[in-house]
Amino acid sequence: MKRTFALPMLLALVGGCAQTPYWTLTDNDNRVLKSTSFEMTVPAGWTRTTTADTWEQVKVDDKLQTLLLEQVTASRDGVSLHAITVTRRYPDTAFPTLKKKASANMQPLEVADLYVSELRKRYGLERLRVLSNKPAQINGKQGFELVMEFKNDDGLRLRTVSNGFVDKTGFYTINYRAPVLYYYDRDYSDYAKLVRSFRQSKGAFDPPPEIPGWAKLFT
Amino acid sequence: MKRLLGLFFLSLLASGCATTGDVTAFKDANDTSKIQEGEGRLWHEASSYDTTIERSGQIYEDRRATAYLQGVMDRLYPEFKGKIHVHLYDSTQLNAFALPNGSIYFNIGLLARIGSEAQLAAVLGHEAAHFIEKHSFRQRVSAKNASAFAVSGIPFASLAAVSSISGFSRDLEREADMKGYARLVKAGYDPHEAHKAFEQLAKEVKALGIEEPYFFSSHPQLVERIDTFKELAAKQKSGGRVGTEDYNAVVQSIRIEALQKDLGQDRYKSVILVMEDSNLRRYYPAAGHYYLGEAYLRRDEKNDSQKALQAFQTAEKLAPNFAPTYKSLGVQYMKAGNKVRAREYFNRYLTLASKDAGDRAYVQQYISSLK
Amino acid sequence: MLLAVVPLALQAGGTPHWVHYKWLMSNPTLPKKVVVLPIDIKTVEVTAGGVEEQVPDWSKEASQSVFKAVSAAIKQAGMKEIAAPRFSGASAANFDEHLALYKLVVNTAGKIPWQHKAQHFDYGIGPGLRAVAEQTDADAAIIVYGRDYASTAGRKARAVAGNIPIVNIFTGPAPQLGHSFIRVGVVDLRTGDLLWVNSEYREGSTNLRDPDDAAKMVNAVFAWYPGIEKYRAAYVK
Numbered sequence: 090m091k092r093t094f095a096l097p098m099l100l101a102l103v104g105g106c107a108q109t110p111y112w113t114l115t116d117n118d119n120r121v122l123k124s125t126s127f128e129m130t131v132p133a134g135w136t137r138t139t140t141a142d143t144w145e146q147v148k149v150d151d152k153l154q155t156l157l158l159e160q161v162t163a164s165r166d167g168v169s170l171h172a173i174t175v176t177r178r179y180p181d182t183a184f185p186t187l188k189k190k191a192s193a194n195m196q197p198l199e200v201a202d203l204y205v206s207e208l209r210k211r212y213g214l215e216r217l218r219v220l221s222n223k224p225a226q227i228n229g230k231q232g233f234e235l236v237m238e239f240k241n242d243d244g245l246r247l248r249t250v251s252n253g254f255v256d257k258t259g260f261y262t263i264n265y266r267a268p269v270l271y272y273y274d275r276d277y278s279d280y281a282k283l284v285r286s287f288r289q290s291k292g293a294f295d296p297p298p299e300i301p302g303w304a305k306l307f308t
Numbered sequence: 309m310k311r312l313l314g315l316f317f318l319s320l321l322a323s324g325c326a327t328t329g330d331v332t333a334f335k336d337a338n339d340t341s342k343i344q345e346g347e348g349r350l351w352h353e354a355s356s357y358d359t360t361i362e363r364s365g366q367i368y369e370d371r372r373a374t375a376y377l378q379g380v381m382d383r384l385y386p387e388f389k390g391k392i393h394v395h396l397y398d399s400t401q402l403n404a405f406a407l408p409n410g411s412i413y414f415n416i417g418l419l420a421r422i423g424s425e426a427q428l429a430a431v432l433g434h435e436a437a438h439f440i441e442k443h444s445f446r447q448r449v450s451a452k453n454a455s456a457f458a459v460s461g462i463p464f465a466s467l468a469a470v471s472s473i474s475g476f477s478r479d480l481e482r483e484a485d486m487k488g489y490a491r492l493v494k495a496g497y498d499p500h501e502a503h504k505a506f507e508q509l510a511k512e513v514k515a516l517g518i519e520e521p522y523f524f525s526s527h528p529q530l531v532e533r534i535d536t537f538k539e540l541a542a543k544q545k546s547g548g549r550v551g552t553e554d555y556n557a558v559v560q561s562i563r564i565e566a567l568q569k570d571l572g573q574d575r576y577k578s579v580i581l582v583m584e585d586s587n588l589r590r591y592y593p594a595a596g597h598y599y600l601g602e603a604y605l606r607r608d609e610k611n612d613s614q615k616a617l618q619a620f621q622t623a624e625k626l627a628p629n630f631a632p633t634y635k636s637l638g639v640q641y642m643k644a645g646n647k648v649r650a651r652e653y654f655n656r657y658l659t660l661a662s663k664d665a666g667d668r669a670y671v672q673q674y675i676s677s678l679k
Numbered sequence: 680m681l682l683a684v685v686p687l688a689l690q691a692g693g694t695p696h697w698v699h700y701k702w703l704m705s706n707p708t709l710p711k712k713v714v715v716l717p718i719d720i721k722t723v724e725v726t727a728g729g730v731e732e733q734v735p736d737w738s739k740e741a742s743q744s745v746f747k748a749v750s751a752a753i754k755q756a757g758m759k760e761i762a763a764p765r766f767s768g769a770s771a772a773n774f775d776e777h778l779a780l781y782k783l784v785v786n787t788a789g790k791i792p793w794q795h796k797a798q799h800f801d802y803g804i805g806p807g808l809r810a811v812a813e814q815t816d817a818d819a820a821i822i823v824y825g826r827d828y829a830s831t832a833g834r835k836a837r838a839v840a841g842n843i844p845i846v847n848i849f850t851g852p853a854p855q856l857g858h859s860f861i862r863v864g865v866v867d868l869r870t871g872d873l874l875w876v877n878s879e880y881r882e883g884s885t886n887l888r889d890p891d892d893a894a895k896m897v898n899a900v901f902a903w904y905p906g907i908e909k910y911r912a913a914y915v916k
Binding site: 186187196197198202205207209210221222223224231240241243 | 400572573
């Protein structure tokens with residue numbers, strides 16, 4: 090009895106263990122990253138997430154909240170050093186620490202200002218400076234391009250360029266963060282190509298997914 | 309036998325413990341070079357913290373204002389000239405803090421809120437007292453003693469915990485209040501100004517429902533301090549230096565920048581509180597009405613759009629050369645469908661704004677869309 | 680097809696050091712003249728209750744001991760030590776920022792999550808310190824930083840007592856005692872390439888102020904220099 094029971098169990102376990110790896114190195118066969126709401130071409134030689142993260146935890150009024158989002162990440166050398174993140178936040182939770190929603194009739198300048206406030210508040214980064222803020226087109230939609238910078242405790246300048254837009258499906262950002270020394274300029278053109286290749290998918294207009302049952306404890 | 313062993317080990321734990329009774333205050337600048345080894349370690353950490361603050365760009369660069377604050381400090385504590393260094397800290401939080409090595413950091417947010425040189429002296433006097441009375445070292449000694457015998461052994465004597473960044477014990481805060489007040493009077497400042505610095509803080513903490521302590525005091529503690537200063541001042545004659553005009557001349561531009569930074573960090577409630585209070589508003593340049601308008605838009609409650617429009621119109625009248633007002637008015641009219649007025653305001657913005665103004669490209673885009 | 684990126688931590692047969700891919704080519708040019716940049720060893724005393732205090736005098740002593748050990752190790756490795764230059768003003772700010780970048784790069788590289796980065800280790804800090812090479816004629820810089828945690832007598836007593844039943848009810852469980860860590864990097868001054876990195880971590884009574892202890896740790900680090908064939912065998916198949 091035990092032996093006949095064990096074999097099907099083992100097969101079931103092995104079958105269920107074939108998991109998709111979290112990271113993949115981009116080569117000519119897998120340069121197009123397709124997620125539910127968007128797709129883009131990732132530069133060769135970068136490593137990227139294979140599937141999108143679908144939730145994040147954010148402290149709002151000192152309480153941890155689990156919020157839905159869709160986020161993919163790419164990096165050449167390691168995310169603690171530099172990273173491109175592409176994020177879709179849903180309209181109702183576009184600016185969670187500000188408790189503001191995104192709506193399709195928002196002007197790009199207004200969205201950019203809210204985004205900077207959100208970053209300062211979320212990360213406690215009072216010293217985050219805006220170096221430039223100008224209109225931009227992303228996937229044919231009117232948006233913004235923000236360039237921001239701050240120094241870490243060791244005095245290293247860290248710069249983030251953010252291209253973003255809002256439509257009825259939510260708030261989208263394509264960010265590149267890197268040290269100003271050497272890394273930012275080295276990889277900026279890869280980032281710019283990725284932004285130009287960004288396309289919203291039909292999936293963006295589907296209803297948002299459900300929050301996992303366990304996460305509802307924190308919602 | 310096991311009890312004896314336990315006692316033996318407890319005595320070893322206790323062997324390194326100093327007492328706070330061994331700690332005496334600095335008498336003057338020369339005294340600061342005669343510090344114990346434990347104090348030296350704190351000073352070293354404090355100096356590292358100074359370096360971190362400077363390197364990470366958290367110092368607010370304004371030579372005139374910094375020199376002014378240093379001048380007030382030197383007036384309060386002339387015998388410590390050259391040993392207590394005042395810096396402006398680039399944060400709009402209502403705070404000031406002292407490090408164990410005599411570095412005093414004064415947030416521009418607090419600077420923007422208080423109304424006179426005498427009020428400034430009350431805060432500086434308090435902070436310097438923390439340094440002179442060696443409150444950091446006393447607090448660290450206490451922490452070490454307490455944690456040596458705590459079975460859970462959770463340390464909490466990091467530099468932040470033993471400097472006035474996070475606040476000292478109530479007794480040490482009271483001591484700093486008393487010593488600082490005495491200096492204020494000795495230096496010839498009007499003692500009836502001391503409580504006013506804390507009154508504004510208490511008002512803001514209460515109105516905004518702020519739970520974390522501002523200037524290391526919860527609201528009840530701030531009220532207690534205000535009452536204490538009032539009682540002390542009641543025993544003194546009125547008179548003495550207030551220095552309102554000199555103070556306002558120095559901090560005028562910092563006030564407007566603090567409003568801008570408050571808005572940039574979503575502290576729109578603080579902006580509304582300040583600009584709706586006629587007693588405080590008088591200290592701010594007329595362009596403050598623009599930030600009030602933006603704060604109403606950020607708050608977005610009933611009638612806030614109308615209030616915002618009124619605030620922008622006031623800014624237009626009182627500060628006609630302040631460019632951002634015209635951009636905001638243009639956006640309001642654009643959203644209301646009034647293309648003609650919107651274009652007028654946007655063009656006015658472009659005329660007034662500098663060539664590298666950040667929002668120029670957006671405004672040009674708005675004008676194109678209105679054709 | 681998704682190319683799985685296997686975390687290095689899951690792989691067996693790795694090495695503690697990293698070698699730049701340029702050194703894996705035939706006839707690599709190893710540095711002959713090097714500057715040893717100011718060594719940064721911070722010594723921290725930890726009390727029975729876990730309160731940590733940096734001890735500046737001990738830190739200076741430890742840095743000096745490690746410096747002497749590094750100088751000896753460099754000579755042993757066939758390199759010539761050049762005196763490090765002094766910086767001021769804008770060049771000091773530039774130097775400091777490059778050191779800050781080095782710290783971030785080496786901490787990222789030290790936790791390399793991806794096999795292909797180990798096979799083709801190409802980390803660097805850019806050519807911003809080229810002026811140091813021009814000024815000193817050095818090929819590379821040796822950058823060393825570390826931490827040395829020393830326990831007070833009370834903490835040591837607590838550790839002993841923490842292992843004695845019944846007694847440890849009064850004193851609590853045994854806390855972690857002293858530990859020491861150093862990381863050594865070799866950086867090409869002209870290109871900024873991180874040519875070689877290794878680190879050593881020891882628990883117990885190692886005391887970096889002691890010249891012998893410092894030498895033991897530094898020698899353990901340099902035992903892997905340059906270690907090109909070992910690296911190739913471990914990562915480049």
